[in-house]
Amino acid sequence: MDENIRRELIMEHYQNPRNKGKEIDETYQKVNTNNASCIDNLDIYVKVEDKKIKDIAFDGEACAISTASCSMMITNLIGKTIQEAYEYIENFERMVEEKPYDENILESALAFNEIYKQNNRKNCALLPYKGIRQILDQLKEDI
């Protein structure tokens, strides 16, 4: 991805994060996710119906990378089945960890395809994924 487009995408999601602070009800499952080494702290809310992700919202205080990464993740995961969501999450994690991954399914989140170059920010990008994994793992047990 071109550097300027990458930057624009991240800043766009940082300034207008999808579903941040959205009102949610009791049909959502909540998880808190934070980085031990820094101050990012996000609450993620997921609503699942018929094994499909119906909606995701989030709230909290975090840096530009974490916030944008969460916003993109939400945009891309809504509408996916839990199975598809896992595949997406795995691919994102592989990309950040510099392992082979499938470009075709990551959509806007490809904006983080060079985040591995900044070691101290990898965890920022991964933070929302840590949270969503936790919720999905829980749901899997419930189902």
Added chain:
Amino acid sequence: MNREDFPMLQKDIIYLDNGATTLKPQSVIDAITDYYTNYSANAHRGDYDISFHVDEMYENTREKVRKFINAKEKEEIIFTSGDTESLNMIARGFFENIIEKDDEILITQSEHASNVLPWFRLSKKYGCKVKYIPLDDSHYVTLENVKKGITPNTRVIALAQITNVIGDIRPIKEICTYAHEHNIFVVVDGAQSVAHKKTDVQDLGADFLTFSAHKMCGPTGVGVLYGRKEFLEQLEPINLGGGMNESFDSVDEVYLKELPTRLEAGTPNIAGVIGLGAAIDYLNKIGMDKIREYEQNLRKYLVDKLLTIPHIDIINLESDSGIVAFNVEGIFSQDVAYYLNKYNVCIRAGNHCAKILKKEVGVTNTCRVSLYFYNNEEEVDALVELLKDKEKIWKEML
């Protein structure tokens, strides 16, 4: 000043995170290397020359520390692994034995975690209460507010002399005088103060004072617990083992050594203690009053410049130490720190281990610059230049 003494300053960095840890002068590095290279033996074993020399160096440092903080006796200086261990020893080894259910421990919401959590545990275990001294509008502790916080049940007041986010200097002497009139103990966390201003425990009247070597040009892993002798005598050692026992035969026949050895079980951090000794020599050579004055001037220089930048909001404008906490309007503190890092400027972003402070200040996270005597106006200028252009921060923070 004295920049040439610090190898780290030969590198291309601007180090403004002295509240976290300070850089080490060559003389401290040399003292540690000298121990490991030339007389690397254990302490308290003077059977041969090099071990005798270790003992001398180790105990000489105790004397240096005594003098540095003007304690009455050498036995009042205990070497620990750092400020955190010192505070935990006080809470567990001393107060655990005397605290009662209805007692109150008075702290503030701007204390560092190490002066909060040991008291929380005490409260959880024994049902005593942790209460907070109300802070004034500038988040300061005043004697008036201390008086307001005190009740007939107050047993101990535990305060940092200088806090690590707000950087305010507390009126410890006045607090000690008042507290002692009411039979209340005072524990002073000196982590952010001992390196930055002259400390005189007798003049302050503190019952306990704690600090870390690494925040005063010394090595990591070593610190000091000062306590008035009568109280240290009652402090129960948390660690038992070699070096601190006189003799033992059975469970009922264990005899411990006298102070200070009784509280220093196991092989101590000898290299660390010797390094601390060298750090004290170094600071004395410059002079603590000179350090304090230099820092105050440099802080004023920085604050005056920051005040001309409209998008910078200084949290602790009124403070008088080398700590400046601020935010760049609309930009998360960590993003500011990452941006400055691209120009090799090291500052700290976050809540600085003072996690209950947010209730008080209303701001969770800040950027923190903490100055020391080796920082200079050129470095401040470079920082200010980088912060001036908000567009640039916005553009380069990713």
